[in-house]
Amino acid sequence: MTKQKFVLFVMAVFAAMAWTVSPVAANHTTRTRKRLQKKGGKNMKKFTVLVCSLFLLSISGLATAGQESGLYIGGSLGQAWLDISEENVDFDDDDWGYKIFAGYNFGLIPFLDLAVEGSYVDFGEASSAEILNQDVGITGWDIFGIACLNLGPIGVFGKVGQIWWDSDSDAIQDFLDESGNDMAYGIGAKFQIGSFVVRAEYEYFDLDISDVGFLSLGVSWTF
DSSP states (O other), X not given: OOHHHHHHHHHHHHHHHHHHXXXXXXXXXXXXXXXXXXXXXXXXXXXXXXXHHHHHHHHHHHHHTTOOOEEEEEEEEEEEEXXXXXXXXXXXXEEEEEEEEEEEEEEEETTEEEEXXXXXXXXXXXXXXTEEEEEEEEEEEEEEEEEEEEETTEEEEXXXXXXXXXXXXXXXXXTTOOEEEEEEEEEEEEEEETTEEEEEEEXXXXXXXXXXXXXXXXXXXXO
């Protein structure tokens, strides 16, 4: 590098430094920074609005998914456990049971369904190998109030109600042929797609002559 070129290089460096610290450069840099900040602020606002909109849509979907108000009918099949205890007879057994039900669902509150449901249920027969001619069958009509918490298409529910039951036995004595009404309880879960529902539940019936547990899997359709 010649002496003349070196002098020009040094002058260019000092000129650049002077521009950097000058008010003009400072104003230019400040304006550029403000424009970038303003543009970035607008983009951030748009992004925030988008995120909030998506969040509200997802909440709305969770609140409405699985809710289908109106009349519904269905049926369930499962296993019943009967613990017979009356006078000198005391034994337990299990058998297949089924029920046919109908109800009305009130989808009035987000995430929460309230329903009234009634059904005819057959718990099968209980018998004992140690006691001859003591087969006991129990059937009944029940009504429940149901509350279901919806989490999208999946829901969990609890119910409480009454059952009006009849028992029929093969015994010569008629002390196992009775009828009455007692409390009934249940818990379960469901999966719903539109009007079609698959549900699993466990119900407990506290009868005078027997404690009955009923575990079932069923389907229903809402009109």
